[in-house]
Amino acid sequence: MIELQRVTKVFNKGNSNEFVAVDDISLTIDPADISVLKGPSGAGKTTVLSVIGAMTKPTEGRVFIDGREITSLPERFLTGIRRKTFGFIFQQFNLIKGITALENVMIPSYPSGEKHSSLKKRAMDLLQILSLSGKAMSKIEWLSGGEAQRVAIARALINNPEIIIADEPTAHLDTKLSEEFIGIMAALNKEGKGVVIASHDPLIYGAKVVDTVVEIRDGRIVDKEERL
């Protein structure tokens, strides 16, 4: 369970360009659900997502993961928790160019101290599941958009997280690939992983498999819809 209590995020606080990106949001995310944050550009979806994913410390308010308050933790503990709890898929995928798909998938687990060989095996298995085993040794820049996306999903899964966080995952994809993406997320959700997606793509927030849709505007929650 992830709980945001009265979270506010202010950028450039105290400066003339001070900007309140998130304004007093309280929110609970059920790790069994597929939740979607929707809203127009600049609404603060990405910011909320990074607060949920323990990437950004809120300026005010508190965040709980499974009942543990994490806002005051030092970075090294926060990172540990983040590593175990969340897998991230970024808007631009942000894969590292110049190295293979396989290495890209393995990177998040390097600091865990897992044996290289066993880590490699797990990464190969993941690529296999995402039907990418043929591309494991390909450099990232040679992959198609859909393949790159699946590599990004594999990377998000390598640490076996409880929750997948995705920011505008379908922004650069056509309809077919977007549907494929939501299909993969649904499958993962069935296996017990939570999914949180920020998107203004109707294909995503309109999808049948989505359990909760939270609408954000100007840093505030304006609507919350729970589908049963």
Place this chain on the structure above:
Amino acid sequence: MAWIEKQRNILDFALSSLVRRWGKNLALVMVYTVIVFVLASILFMTHSIKREASLILRGSPEIVVQRILAGRHDLTPGRYIEKLAKIPGVREVKGRLWGYYYEPSTGANYTMIVTDEHRENVGTIAIGAGVARSSDVREGDMIPFRSSDGSYVSFEVTGVLTPESELVASDVIEVSERDFRSLFAMPEGYFTDLTLKVRNRKEVVVVADKIRRLLPDTRPILRDEILRTYDAIFDWRSGLLIVVFTGAILAFSIFSWDKATSLSFEEKKEMGVLKAVGWETSEVIAMKSWEGIVVSLTSFLLGVILAYMHVFFGSSILFMPVLKGWSVLYPHFKLVPYVDPYQLAALFFLTVVPYTAATIIPSWRAAIIDPDSVMRL
């Protein structure tokens, strides 16, 4: 051991990241290697010259006595030998005959010397390897010498000396006592100087004191003193060069600082991705440190190996003139390979410490990038 596995994985990534940006890193390694190369060459060279010089001196007599006339070195009368032999503690006193001979055709200055082995071999000479090279003679050839009365005398070369060190013996010509005296018109009963062997090393200073009192017109020169002076001169020379090169080291540090600071957009993004997917600041710093260690060790090894070849196989062609620069006789001058761990330690300190110091803050700067920064690229 999870810790070791972790470091191995991080090192793995560091290597792949170095290779990916090979252009930039190659430039860095090259500059680094040149710096190590220059400093290592200086150190290797001075150390081995020093070592060779002291090897030779070690075999020389403990005390040399020279007669001084009006503040200048003068011929020493043979009767001094008996006087000195009577000093308690003195084991042996010998008269030495030696001098310089200028050869106008080659422009070289040879050292003519009468040794025990060659004292009686009238009409023949043995020459050092440098002499053989510069005047292009072999065993069995005759070499003419101009004696002090203007006439020419020829000697047969019966041997080329191959001593353990070329540095000192390469310009030597060994002649017999009779030939030496006639060539330079040196009067019988006089010597260039006298050598003393002392029974106990610890008594050298005491004996020298007695000599000064017994023969006030002489000057005793102690071997240990010469050794010390040699050491000091060579250390001083190499030290001076290194001070000159601290400028280069400084420039290099600034260069590496700059390289480490000016991360490309791609590199910054990469750090951000690492942080975002769950690397911690200290792990990114570790990655950067591994990069630094790999770069340092590679350049250090390369530089040292190149310097080794330069000094011991390539006759230090690049800067022999600076360090030695005292004779035209040594173009083929080859040093005996000699490197001790101490030189390497000093070298390591001179190069790796400034590099590390210069890159520590930029690495940290790169590592503290916010993980959420990649969400807004």
Place this chain on the structure above:
Amino acid sequence: MIMHPAVISLFVGSVLVCLMVLYSARYGATILTRWDLRSGSELQLTLERKTYLISTIMSYVFVFQLFSLFLFIFTADKLSTLFTGAMCAAGTLNVNNFGYPTMVLKVINFILGGMWLVLNHADNRAFDYPLIKKKYLLLMAIAPFVIAETIVQGAYFLNLKAHVITSCCGSLFSTEGEGIQAGLAGFPVIPMKILFYGAMGLTCLAGLYFYIKGRATGVFFSLMSIVTFGVSVAALISFISVYFYELPTHHCPFCILQGEYHYAGYPLYLALLCGAVGGTGVGTLFPFRKIESLKDAIPLIQKRLTLMTLLSYLLFTAVTTGAIIFTDFRLDGY
């Protein structure tokens, strides 16, 4: 000043280290006054980030200190040919009044650096930075020592004049001489042996007990490990050295570092230094065992440090005792 390459590198290195420590201390001061974990302010974020930099710097400084200590002694050894009467580092260090203080400062700074890293390591195991102020207070205390080392070492090198007449180790560490060194050399062998093996034995027993049972003998072990460090150095001068040199009158603690004696001194001194760092580390952590967030971490770290000290000291004892037993040389007649 003698323009020896190693002299220059030691000098440059120590100036760099001094600057880095000063830089760290500057932020240490800010941390001491402005640190507030609950605040999400920019300053606090900056300070938290700086702690990463300072940890990194201090780890490097620690490694540097170790190397510079050995390079310093090695250099003194090499330079001994420049001074009348000097045969090894003992004489060179004695050329002026700054030689031995430099060496002692280097040892102190190494141990202090180790202490800081132990504290830092423990602090990083807790989620609320419980030792942050203590850590930076210690850093502020270390800084003057590092500065002192740079200055004293500089003074030492600047006042090194060739041809100065000094004493060799034979007279400095002789049974007839005066001063601490000679006093140690002349210390009767049997009591010194008892003292050495007694201290080692006690330290190791206390350490072992602490390692297995936790608590109880820990403080005693820590104190003893420091005492044993001193006693071991004394023992080395008094009787162990003699077996390495196979000469009843040679008590020099430096010649043993030379190639002639297979560089035996390096592992020996390294073992002693590791032992001392481990022991002081254990002691440093005792006051913080009650801190809630460190309750589990500290005993574990102390255990590891204890193990390190035990292994180091046992290695030292094994090697020296081995040398005593297996050389043909016998001290009995002297």
